[in-house]
Amino acid sequence: MRIDVENLVLRYGDTTAVDGLTFNLAGDKIYGLLGRSGSGKTSLLSVLAAFRRESAGSVRVNGQPVFENADVTRDIIMIRDGGETVKIGTAEDAVYFAEWLRPNWDGDYARSLMDRFELRPKAKVSEMSKGQQSAMGVVIGLASRAPLTIFDESYLGMDVPSRYAFYEAILADYMLHPRTIILSAHLIEEISSLLEEVVIIDRGRLVVHEETETLLSRGRAVTGPADRVDAFTSGFTVLGTRQLGPTKSTMVYGDLDQDQRRQAVEAGLELEPIAMQDLFVHLTGGPR
Amino acid sequence: MFDDRSPIYRQIASRIKADVLSGALKGDDQVMSTTQYATYYRINPATAAKAFQQLVDEGVLYKKRGIGMFVSPDARDTLRAERRESFFAEVVEPMISEARAIGIPLRDVVRRIEEREQR
Incomplete structure (x- = not known):
């Protein structure tokens, strides 16, 4: 689903959580929404999923406004950081509820995911561990096959093996049923290879x-x-530097052409890629 | 040496190129699909597709619409020629530097190479 966010503002009282955001997503890709704690990720996603109304600006999904627009919201699911939020009743009840609510629901897929995450149908959701509640949220989120599926840090409560199972499931299901998926997380390194595009x-x-x-x-x-590193990096946007005796390592941001790469190698400099997580830290301003 | 492409590209490309050089993949053999690579490396299929596209641009693979990716008939010869060109710069020179750094006389290195030649 295509998403157009124009000059979006969301305020809570005196606090401005989203401050004039504009971006467009063409859709049918896996997107990452990255930002530090309190950067406005959940606020933005809440407006996208029609949980909240924007203070100014607009959000359109497939050209339609989302707030109080059932035709559009039926096709949007957002799983929040608590995982499954329907905590009344058992896992089975949560699945039944989702099936009733979601037009593309795949019951067989939901059952196979529950097996994979070792979720018992008769278990009470309110008595599940944090990890199991997160996994329950992931099951509902994936099996809904909603054209716009949003996971807002919903898998952070899961342990490492479960998170990896989730990453595999999301890729496999996306390839079989392409749709717009937005993942927000601060475990950037773990998810970055899944993402076709990122919004920071x-x-x-x-x-x-x-x-x-x-x-x-x-x-x-x-x-x-x-001295050679400084000479080479002088024209670039410098994200950060580290020095160990005479050796310096400078992180730069910008396109390098073939000539520049050759110059670097001839000057005896090493060029190495930076991990997404490091880029993220520097692009969002280092420690606060 | 100036290879500045993504680690994912290098992972996929080096695997395919190694298989072509060793003969495990022959001319006109079909390679695994983007989906299979994406699943194996746990990466976005668009990323895998880009790596494949680069291999097509380099002439290692070719595309058959709707069927998949295949090894170019002359891929092995091309890769061998490329590797021959960079062999002295990338394999021999670093070996000489290493030998010098740790104090192995070059004539010992030459002698070893000659012994191998006679075996």
Whole structure:
């Protein structure tokens, strides 16, 4: 589903959580929404999923406004960080409820996911561990096959093996049933290879929206003798530097052409890619 | 040496190129699908598709619409020629530097190579 966010503002009283965001997602891809704690991720997603009404600006999904628009919201599911939020009754009841609510629900798939995450149908959701509640949310989110599926840190309560099972499930199901999926998380390294595009926000504003591979190709660590590193990196946006005796490593952001790469190698400098997580830390301003 | 492409591309490409060089993949053999690669490496299928596209651009693979990706008939010869070109710069030179750094006389290295030649 196509998503158009224009000059979006969301305020809670005196607090501005989303501060003039504009971006467009063409849809049918796996997107990552990355941002630090309190950057406005959940606020933005809540408006996308029609849980909240925007203070100003607009959000359109397939050209339609979402707030109080049942034709559109039927096709949107957002699983929040608590995982399954319907805590009345058993896992089976939660599944029954989702089946009734979701037009594309796949019951067989839901059962196979529940087996995979070892969720017992008769277990009471309110008595489940945090990890199991998260897994329950993941089952509902995936088996709904909603054209716009949003996981807002919904898998953070899961342990490492379960999270990896989730990453595999999401990829496999996306390839069989392409749809728009938005993942928000701060475990960036774990999810970055799943993402076709990333949107990074900070303090309610857009930092960058780019294809993952393009973004990664813009970041480089240039390492070598300090004076040569400085000479080479002088024209670039410097994200950060580290020095160990005479050796300096400078992280730069920007496109490097073939000539520049050759120059670097001839100057005895090493060029290495930067992990998404490091790029993210520097693009969002380092420690606060 | 100037390879600045993504680690994912390099992972996929080096595997396929190694298989072509060793003969495990022959000309006109079909390679695994983007979906299979995406599942195996746990990566977005668009990323896998891009790596394949680069291999097509390099002439290692070719596409048959609706069927899949295949190894170019001359891929092995091309890759061998490329590797031959970079062999001295990328394999021999670093070996000489290493030998010097740790104090192995080059004539010892040459002698070893000659012994292998005679075996």
